[in-house]
Amino acid sequence: MSELTTFTEGEFYEGHFDSRAYVKNFYSCPRGHSDEKDFLTFVLKCLSRVFSAGEHKGKLLIDVGSGPSIHSVISACDHYEEIVLSDFANDNRREIEKWLNNLEGSLDWKPILQHVCELEGKSPSDLEATLKQRVKKVLKCDVRLENPFSPHTLEPADCVTTSLCLEAACKDIQTYCHALHGLTKLLRPGGLLVMIGVLGESFYKVDDQRFSCLRLSQDNIEEVLRGLGLSILEFNLLPAENRKDNTVSDFEAVFHLVARKPSE
Numbered sequence: 001m002s003e004l005t006t007f008t009e010g011e012f013y014e015g016h017f018d019s020r021a022y023v024k025n026f027y028s029c030p031r032g033h034s035d036e037k038d039f040l041t042f043v044l045k046c047l048s049r050v051f052s053a054g055e056h057k058g059k060l061l062i063d064v065g066s067g068p069s070i071h072s073v074i075s076a077c078d079h080y081e082e083i084v085l086s087d088f089a090n091d092n093r094r095e096i097e098k099w100l101n102n103l104e105g106s107l108d109w110k111p112i113l114q115h116v117c118e119l120e121g122k123s124p125s126d127l128e129a130t131l132k133q134r135v136k137k138v139l140k141c142d143v144r145l146e147n148p149f150s151p152h153t154l155e156p157a158d159c160v161t162t163s164l165c166l167e168a169a170c171k172d173i174q175t176y177c178h179a180l181h182g183l184t185k186l187l188r189p190g191g192l193l194v195m196i197g198v199l200g201e202s203f204y205k206v207d208d209q210r211f212s213c214l215r216l217s218q219d220n221i222e223e224v225l226r227g228l229g230l231s232i233l234e235f236n237l238l239p240a241e242n243r244k245d246n247t248v249s250d251f252e253a254v255f256h257l258v259a260r261k262p263s264e
């Protein structure tokens with residue numbers, strides 16, 4: 001492993017991001033990575049709180065930069081008829097496809113599904129079946145493009161979710177702003193943006209491989225969202241505990257936000 005001299009953009013993920021190690025290290029159980037304390041339980045609880053009541057629902061939900069993971073859409077899947085997952089890296093999309101098609105050696109999301117079902121009083125096998133039935137596509141995306149799904153044009157979404165992608169994909173605040181603009185354009189008027197991210201993080205590691213992260217503050221993010229005309233409905237933070245003991249990242253806080261695109 002060498003120190004990073006340049007920001008690890010999407011192209012670096014092809015060939016360097018070990019999808020299976022990522023899930024094993026960060027998502028093999030609801031507690032997540034032991035160095036990240038309550039990070040994952042906080043994220044799952046926030047997503048459950050937003051979606052489980054069924055107040056937010058619709059036809060299409062697009063998750064941008066899913067990685068090899070499906071955790072960001074578990075709580076939403078009962079409430080959106082069609083779900084599109086996406087990522088820049090081929091291996092990540094392939095792992096999701098393997099899971100959707102129940103192929104041998106596919107990733108095991110049962111412990112995470114079980115945890116969400118305990119929060120929501122649901123049956124894990126039913127929820128897994130619903131999720132697999134509702135994910136209609138797993139597409140290549142690049143958040144640096146004006147249309148992240150170019151050359152395809154997706155129909156306007158009722159909800160866009162994204163977790164830990166933009167700060168990993170965008171080397172500076174201008175690119176981040178541009179990427180959030182692209183995500184906003186995927187939404188119908190009045191549509192909902194649900195974002196999970198980290199504040200103050202400069203790197204994270206998957207085994208020995210280090211990846212860059214754009215250091216963000218709550219003010220940075222709120223300013224970008226307001227500049228794009230979105231209203232922020234909630235912004236929840238969990239500050240990192242024992243930051244100096246964290247060997248896999250240096251995040252200061254994990255955040256979860258919900259914002260709405262104005263109705264026309």
Ligand SMILES: C[S@@+](CC[C@H](N)C(=O)[O-])C[C@H]1O[C@@H](n2cnc3c(N)ncnc32)[C@H](O)[C@@H]1O
Nearest residue numbers: 010013065066067088089142143163164168169
């Ligand atoms: C830290 S992972 C997050 C994965 C998952 N959403 C999660 O919450 O665990 C960052 C993801 O961003 C993806 N990524 C990096 N650059 C990208 C780009 N330009 N466009 C879309 N995705 C990108 C990577 O392939 C990787 O899957």
